[in-house]
Amino acid sequence: MDQLKTRYRIDGMDCGGCAAKIETAVRRCDGVAQVAVSVAGHSMVVEHDAKTDLASLMKRVKGLGYGITPAGSSDPAPDNDGDARSASEPDKGHGAPGHVHDHAEPTQRPWWKTTKARLMLASGAAFVAALLVSQIAPGLGQWPFTAAMLIGLIPVGRRALMAALSGTPFSIEMLMTIAAIGAVFLGASEEGAAVVALFLVGELLEGVAAGKARASIQALTKLIPKTAFIEKGDGVVEVPAETLAVGDVILVRPGDRIPADGVIVSSGGSVDEAPVTGESTPVHKAPGDPVFAGTVNADAALHVRVTATAADNTIARVVKLVEEAQESKAPTQRFIDRFSTFYTPAVVLVAAAVAIVQPLVFGGEWQVWIYKGLAILLIGCPCALVISTPAAIAASLSAGARRGLLLKGGAVLESLGRITLAAFDKTGTLTEGRPQVTDILAFIGSETDVLRDAAALETGSSHPLATAILARAAADQITLPKVTDAAAIAGKGVTGTIDGAEVFLGSAGAAGAQVSLSPEQASRIRALNSQGKSVSVLLRGGAVLGAIAMRDEPRPDALSGLAKLKAMGVRTVMLTGDNAQTAQAIGQTLGIEVRAGLLPQDKQAIIREYQAQGFKVAKVGDGINDAPALAAAEVGIAMGGGTDVALETAGAAVLHGRVADVAAMIALSRRTMGNIGQNITIALGLKAVFLVTTVMGITGLWPAILADTGATVLVTMNAMRLLQAPKD
Structure with missing residues (x-):
């Protein structure tokens, strides 16, 4: 039986934990063969047979607290890595089985109009109202706080139950539900209500931060104008930019944004590339020079021959690449994910031991130790720990992409920070x-x-x-x-x-x-x-x-770019197939070691030679004749120009061909790994402190949830600092 493929748009996902819960739930539906959820793309693709109850599948996802809407019709799943579509369905993305992106711009709502915000505001208002009622009518006791708590707890508890039924029993929502209900039975409804309200605040802040990282890269798509002036016969016609075809000649007036990737066909002028490349001054373009969609024509009418459609222009490919990269986990993130799988059940066991062992064995007071056990449940919530790595990586990938530094996933980003030797090709890499x-x-x-x-x-x-x-x-x-x-x-x-x-x-x-x-x-x-x-x-x-x-x-910035690498402790060497005399002349000008007259296999062998000496090697080349060496190195970096080769061959790409951007990539990686280390320290450090103080009886439920929510907020804010890349 042919497998069908159905795409969905998912709203409300903030991290890999959300995706994992959805995947686990959907995989348990009858007839489902494959599921892949993209947090960055707000999407899910499901491969299933014709008998699968899709309405029930959507109900499961909604039960977990996420919005879900169909993003396309069901169609036969491909037998290869391509994306099968019916003749009537537009090409919404690309991908392999179980990995499809819908690149239509997501509907963006202000944070205060989201479901999470409404629930948080309702719970917070109910808690404030309960405080007022308890002052006016103290005889009501804990009932106002219990009612206030239920406003936020019922939706959270429903999500916890659905997650448990769908294969995720130790969810964050479950820990919160147990702690809040336990607080009521211990006569601490006021603390239970505060715990639920603070938990919802933390969830909202996590969502706002995730949205900010997504918006940072999606904002690039807004640089492309909606219309273009195409030359037909002796006249010019205004058409939608998305209808431009390869080979069309368009007129770009002074002051207008360029609507498509292309090459100058006549005359020339200055183009402001700052919105896309970060260049501080306009770049002069002559006939034959490439231009990028989204850049600004500064001073003269340009005639441009289109070289890529709207779906394949530089900015569209950058957005696709970054979304895919955000789904590729770094080794650190994979370790944290595995750790949290065991961590959360362990927290439950420790909390249970704290609540039971002391009263049973040593005669402690049940109410006191159960209260401490509930506090430990809240302290143990892995929110901050789970988000510590992906938040930093998402922010870094977005910040890098806005500067033309394209990294294919967290693993590449992490590896770059350990580079100790950068091997450069000459022609088209160190030179123009x-x-x-x-x-x-x-x-x-x-x-x-x-x-x-x-x-x-x-x-x-x-x-x-x-x-x-x-x-x-x-x-x-x-x-x-x-x-x-x-x-x-x-x-x-x-x-x-x-x-x-x-x-x-x-x-x-x-x-x-x-x-x-x-x-x-x-x-x-x-x-x-x-x-x-x-x-x-x-x-x-x-x-x-x-x-x-x-x-x-040499490229204008080659000398300064190599100097930056050396200042960072990275050794540099030129590997070129050019003759020794020419290579030595360029090498002397740039102050770089030279090995010349090399075939592609020679370059690969030299990379292996350096690795055997203990170097972590980055190979920087054009992505074509350097392919063997790019593959052999710890990280292959393709010098760009916006070509398909630059974006697809290596693990990373310097889109705009600046040598200094290789140093910027390594610096970004080192900042990111430092940020992740800080985040993990914050997450675990606060938990350790409050664990000790809770067992000692110094702190209770309020500080426990503040430890978790506070750590989540601190970790998220710290990661978002990476969106602001330092000035060169």
Whole structure:
């Protein structure tokens, strides 16, 4: 029988514990084969047979206290890792079996309009009213507080019962229910009511914090304009941005946001990339340069050819990647989850022992020790402990994504902090990936004359060296003369006639075969070659007019980025397939160790060599020819540009190609792990203190719930600090 797949939208989830309860409950429904719940995506996908009672399934989830609505129709589950859809169903996401995201923007409500807020406010108001009634009519005794407690406890108790029936007997709600009911029987209804109200406050704050982390990354989607101006024929038509197709040419007016990923096709101008990349100053864009959706056209009308649809643009992929990453648990989080599985039952046993052993064995007073046992139940609630790691990781992943630092899950984030050696590719990683004119030698006339004639000969060529010469001529605003009889000489250069004179541009060897280079000219060319530069010699009328040197230059921030890594105690090395002379020249400029002339398998072997020496290695490359080395390293980091390779090949991606962002990634990891350590210390430290004071009889139910709720609030607030990334 074919399996069906049904997607649901789930509201009210704040952490992995919520997801675990829902998964456990849904798996117990008849006919359910697979369940996957995404906290970040507010979604659940269920694979089931045709006989499954979906109404009963939804009732179970609602019984646990979560909102659930169908997000799509049932359709056959795929046999592979793809996502099967009916022809009439729009593509809402992507994923593997049991892992589908609905990337439509979730409905955001102010916190005070949520169900949790209404329940918390009702319980708090009832507790205040009970305090007033007890002062006005003290003869009523504990009844006003019992009534106030029930307002909050009934929904919590119902969730506890549903969780127990669905396979999660030791839930936080169950501990709270037992403690509150026990307080009533011990004549401490006032404390029971306060405990329930404070518990609901803690739940609300946890939800607000989780929503803040989600909103931080979802806010990126709001950067993309709703409409775009597409060029059709001789006119321009305004269309919805989501309808743009690859290949469309759009007009972006000065001051407008760019509605799609694309490349400049004519003219150029400055683009403010700060909303997406964090660049502090506008970046000049020339024809052929890429632009990202959501960035702002600063000063000139741009014509952009669309390279990605709305579902696949840079921002959409970033949001998808971060949501998926938040579902990938770090080793620390997996340990905490396993620990809490045993921790909560252990707390129940300890509380029971405290309540029973002393009266039975040593003749202690039952009411006193049962009260202490109930307090220990509250102290033992694992809320703060469970949320300590995922809250920090979610905040860090969101903060990183807003800076173009994409990390595929908590495991990668945790591993980055332990990196002690960063191995960089050269071309396109430490360097721009395209040659630039570095020197112009004029042996006759001026440098402008040399550049003008060379650019004229190269007009129309797409060769990287030709592109570099043409870009320099355009930057210098040189008017190019007309060339006749232009021709390419295979393996040698290009020739043509300019102003009636025959002109040739080619390698020094090819030029030397036509005319004799003077010792001074040859010496200056050799000096440029020794710096790893390619030199083209220009001949005009049989004389050496000059020469142009080109090299793939380091990225503007490469030197400072490597310096930051070294300051953090991370050793750096360049692994490149380029020739030793060129690589050494770049390495000397950047002050980095160089190993050159390497094949992909050589790079992988060197990574293994460093690991054998005890280094924790990050491999930074373009994600294509570096694939073996990226896979071998503890963390593979792809230098981006927004390409699919950069986002999918490695464990992490520097979306905007800044070398300094590798150091920023490692710094973010170290801050995150420090934050997690602080959170765990807060969570367990407060519990330890109040456990001792409770057993000693110093504190009771009120301080016990404050210890739990207070720890949850402190842990959450501490984790949210990571949303504010430090300035570079």
